[in-house]
Amino acid sequence: MKALYPGSFDPITKGHIDIIERACKMYEEVVVAIMTNPKKQATFSQEKRKEWIEKSTAHLKNVKIIVGSGLTIDLAKRLNIHVLIRGIRAVADYEYELQQATTNMMLDHEIETVFLVAKPEFSFLSSSVAKEVASYQGDIRNMIPEEIIDEVLLKFSKNP
Ligand code: ADP
Numbered sequence: 760m761k762a763l764y765p766g767s768f769d770p771i772t773k774g775h776i777d778i779i780e781r782a783c784k785m786y787e788e789v790v791v792a793i794m795t796n797p798k799k800q801a802t803f804s805q806e807k808r809k810e811w812i813e814k815s816t817a818h819l820k821n822v823k824i825i826v827g828s829g830l831t832i833d834l835a836k837r838l839n840i841h842v843l844i845r846g847i848r849a850v851a852d853y854e855y856e857l858q859q860a861t862t863n864m865m866l867d868h869e870i871e872t873v874f875l876v877a878k879p880e881f882s883f884l885s886s887s888v889a890k891e892v893a894s895y896q897g898d899i900r901n902m903i904p905e906e907i908i909d910e911v912l913l914k915f916s917k918n919p
Pocket of ligand 1: 772881
Protein backbone atom coordinates (compact mmCIF):
# COMPACT_ATOMS: atom_id res chain seq x y z
CA MET A 760 0.00 0.00 0.00
CA LYS A 761 1.14 3.52 -0.82
CA ALA A 762 0.91 6.63 1.36
CA LEU A 763 1.01 10.31 0.52
CA TYR A 764 2.83 12.75 2.82
CA PRO A 765 1.81 16.28 1.82
CA GLY A 766 3.35 19.43 3.24
CA SER A 767 5.14 22.69 2.60
CA PHE A 768 8.62 21.38 3.53
CA ASP A 769 9.94 24.95 3.42
CA PRO A 770 12.59 23.63 4.07
CA ILE A 771 12.53 19.96 5.04
CA THR A 772 13.53 19.43 8.69
CA LYS A 773 14.76 16.47 10.70
CA GLY A 774 11.23 16.20 12.07
CA HIS A 775 9.85 15.67 8.56
CA ILE A 776 12.62 13.16 7.80
CA ASP A 777 11.74 11.19 10.93
CA ILE A 778 8.10 10.99 9.81
CA ILE A 779 9.16 9.90 6.29
CA GLU A 780 11.49 7.22 7.67
CA ARG A 781 8.80 5.83 9.92
CA ALA A 782 6.17 5.93 7.16
CA CYS A 783 8.61 4.07 4.88
CA LYS A 784 8.58 1.18 7.34
CA MET A 785 4.78 1.09 7.27
CA TYR A 786 4.06 1.47 3.55
CA GLU A 787 5.48 0.03 0.33
CA GLU A 788 5.91 3.49 -1.12
CA VAL A 789 5.75 6.95 0.43
CA VAL A 790 5.06 9.81 -1.96
CA VAL A 791 6.19 13.12 -0.47
CA ALA A 792 4.20 15.93 -2.10
CA ILE A 793 5.37 19.53 -1.94
CA MET A 794 2.15 21.48 -1.76
CA THR A 795 1.28 25.15 -1.64
CA ASN A 796 -0.22 26.15 1.69
CA PRO A 797 -2.29 29.29 1.02
CA LYS A 798 -1.82 30.27 4.68
CA LYS A 799 1.96 30.39 4.32
CA GLN A 800 4.20 32.50 2.11
CA ALA A 801 6.93 30.14 0.87
CA THR A 802 10.58 31.09 1.41
CA PHE A 803 12.05 28.59 -1.05
CA SER A 804 10.99 27.60 -4.57
CA GLN A 805 9.26 24.29 -5.07
CA GLU A 806 12.26 23.11 -7.15
CA LYS A 807 14.69 23.91 -4.33
CA ARG A 808 12.47 22.25 -1.74
CA LYS A 809 12.23 19.15 -3.97
CA GLU A 810 16.00 19.04 -4.50
CA TRP A 811 16.60 19.29 -0.74
CA ILE A 812 14.12 16.51 0.04
CA GLU A 813 15.75 14.32 -2.63
CA LYS A 814 19.20 14.87 -1.12
CA SER A 815 18.08 14.16 2.42
CA THR A 816 16.03 11.05 1.60
CA ALA A 817 18.61 9.44 -0.72
CA HIS A 818 19.11 6.68 1.90
CA LEU A 819 15.47 5.60 1.57
CA LYS A 820 14.56 3.31 -1.30
CA ASN A 821 10.75 3.59 -1.24
CA VAL A 822 10.33 7.36 -1.35
CA LYS A 823 9.13 9.40 -4.31
CA ILE A 824 9.08 13.20 -4.28
CA ILE A 825 6.66 15.22 -6.33
CA VAL A 826 5.41 18.78 -6.58
CA GLY A 827 1.66 18.82 -6.15
CA SER A 828 -1.02 21.39 -6.84
CA GLY A 829 -4.66 21.87 -5.97
CA LEU A 830 -6.39 19.95 -3.23
CA THR A 831 -4.41 17.18 -1.55
CA ILE A 832 -7.43 14.92 -1.80
CA ASP A 833 -7.55 15.33 -5.60
CA LEU A 834 -3.86 14.59 -5.85
CA ALA A 835 -4.33 11.44 -3.77
CA LYS A 836 -7.17 10.35 -6.05
CA ARG A 837 -5.12 10.99 -9.18
CA LEU A 838 -2.30 8.88 -7.73
CA ASN A 839 -4.73 6.22 -6.49
CA ILE A 840 -3.45 6.61 -2.92
CA HIS A 841 -5.82 6.11 0.00
CA VAL A 842 -3.65 7.06 2.96
CA LEU A 843 -2.47 10.54 3.93
CA ILE A 844 0.33 10.86 6.47
CA ARG A 845 0.53 13.89 8.77
CA GLY A 846 2.70 14.59 11.79
CA ILE A 847 1.46 15.87 15.13
CA ARG A 848 3.84 17.73 17.39
CA ALA A 849 1.68 19.23 20.11
CA VAL A 850 -1.87 20.21 20.95
CA ALA A 851 -1.37 23.27 18.75
CA ASP A 852 -1.14 21.04 15.67
CA TYR A 853 -4.08 18.93 16.70
CA GLU A 854 -6.91 21.33 16.01
CA TYR A 855 -5.67 22.31 12.56
CA GLU A 856 -4.85 18.74 11.59
CA LEU A 857 -8.20 17.50 12.84
CA GLN A 858 -9.97 20.13 10.75
CA GLN A 859 -7.99 19.18 7.63
CA ALA A 860 -8.54 15.47 8.15
CA THR A 861 -12.26 15.91 8.77
CA THR A 862 -12.64 18.09 5.68
CA ASN A 863 -10.82 15.51 3.60
CA MET A 864 -13.07 12.82 5.05
CA MET A 865 -16.10 14.81 3.97
CA LEU A 866 -14.66 15.19 0.48
CA ASP A 867 -13.72 11.55 0.11
CA HIS A 868 -14.50 8.91 2.71
CA GLU A 869 -12.24 6.38 1.00
CA ILE A 870 -9.15 8.31 2.08
CA GLU A 871 -7.80 7.94 5.62
CA THR A 872 -5.43 10.29 7.41
CA VAL A 873 -2.82 8.56 9.54
CA PHE A 874 -1.16 10.68 12.23
CA LEU A 875 2.35 9.96 13.40
CA VAL A 876 3.37 11.56 16.66
CA ALA A 877 6.58 13.58 16.48
CA LYS A 878 9.60 12.24 18.33
CA PRO A 879 10.15 14.23 21.56
CA GLU A 880 13.45 15.65 20.26
CA PHE A 881 11.65 17.08 17.23
CA SER A 882 8.43 18.17 18.88
CA PHE A 883 9.58 21.80 19.10
CA LEU A 884 10.88 21.84 15.57
CA SER A 885 9.27 23.57 12.60
CA SER A 886 10.60 24.91 9.30
CA SER A 887 9.98 28.44 10.66
CA VAL A 888 12.08 27.84 13.78
CA ALA A 889 14.90 26.44 11.65
CA LYS A 890 14.70 29.44 9.29
CA GLU A 891 14.81 31.89 12.18
CA VAL A 892 17.94 30.26 13.61
CA ALA A 893 19.51 29.99 10.12
CA SER A 894 18.86 33.67 9.48
CA TYR A 895 21.31 34.42 12.33
CA GLN A 896 23.68 31.74 11.01
CA GLY A 897 22.94 29.80 14.21
CA ASP A 898 23.49 26.11 14.84
CA ILE A 899 20.85 24.20 12.86
CA ARG A 900 22.50 20.79 13.11
CA ASN A 901 19.69 19.39 15.26
CA MET A 902 17.06 20.84 12.94
CA ILE A 903 18.04 20.41 9.30
CA PRO A 904 19.23 17.22 7.58
CA GLU A 905 23.02 17.10 7.43
CA GLU A 906 23.07 16.79 3.62
CA ILE A 907 21.60 20.27 3.10
CA ILE A 908 22.80 22.32 6.11
CA ASP A 909 25.50 24.21 4.19
CA GLU A 910 23.15 25.11 1.37
CA VAL A 911 20.45 26.32 3.74
CA LEU A 912 22.93 28.47 5.69
CA LEU A 913 24.31 29.84 2.44
CA LYS A 914 20.82 30.94 1.40
CA PHE A 915 20.60 32.99 4.58
CA SER A 916 24.12 34.41 4.48
CA LYS A 917 24.55 38.07 3.61
CA ASN A 918 27.10 37.35 0.86
CA PRO A 919 25.97 34.12 -0.82
P1 ADP B 1 1.93 22.27 6.11
O1 ADP B 1 2.07 23.67 5.59
O2 ADP B 1 1.12 21.38 5.22
O3 ADP B 1 1.54 22.16 7.55
P2 ADP B 1 4.62 21.51 6.96
O4 ADP B 1 5.82 21.30 6.11
O5 ADP B 1 4.66 22.59 7.96
O6 ADP B 1 3.40 21.67 5.95
O7 ADP B 1 4.27 20.16 7.72
C1 ADP B 1 3.92 18.99 7.03
C2 ADP B 1 3.50 17.93 8.04
O8 ADP B 1 4.61 17.55 8.84
C3 ADP B 1 2.42 18.41 9.02
O9 ADP B 1 1.56 17.34 9.31
C4 ADP B 1 3.22 18.79 10.24
O10 ADP B 1 2.45 18.69 11.43
C5 ADP B 1 4.31 17.75 10.20
N1 ADP B 1 5.52 18.20 10.88
C6 ADP B 1 6.13 19.40 10.78
N2 ADP B 1 7.20 19.46 11.58
C7 ADP B 1 7.26 18.28 12.23
C8 ADP B 1 8.13 17.73 13.23
N3 ADP B 1 9.13 18.42 13.75
N4 ADP B 1 7.90 16.46 13.66
C9 ADP B 1 6.87 15.76 13.15
N5 ADP B 1 5.98 16.23 12.23
C10 ADP B 1 6.19 17.46 11.77
